[in-house]
Amino acid sequence: MIAIIASFTVPEDKAEAFEAIAGELVAATNANEPGVKLYTLARDKKDPTQYRMMELYEDQAAVDTHMASDWFKAAGPKLGGVLDGRPKIEQFTVVA
């Protein structure tokens, strides 16, 4: 299984817009992608400008399917308008 943690820095005045866009992506992903075992957005308790998308995929094919999805492609440009800098994407292999 593959884990991805995407880290976003969002100015506080853009938080609502960001959560709406990212929320749509979460809903569409969870509704349409059986290969995705987890796709959830969380906000840092100490630093409200920090968000993480926690993602788990059955395999690389599930990751590829996600990245090719209409909802993922649609979210990119919209997210670009509310972020402070590019997201940091870290990819992991689940070991336990």
Next chain:
Amino acid sequence: MIAIIASFTVPEDKAEAFEAIAGELVAATNANEPGVKLYTLARDKKDPTQYRMMELYEDQAAVDTHMASDWFKAAGPKLGGVLDGRPKIEQFTVVA
């Protein structure tokens, strides 16, 4: 729901020992704590010294129960012997 991401730096010669200790903690947590919705260990694909424990809890009570568990308390000192520095613990509120 509450998310926690714990980040560990593990020298490569300690990886096997770390995965054994952390693996036991993952197994005991998943077997005994219904309030824990996710508890999984993953290793960075690019930097093999980096591990993340991705954790999801129903609520703060589930977090407290976990931290008070025998298996969590037992793992702490053992992990201390195989880590490079202290783990970084980040706590989040799930928003989507």
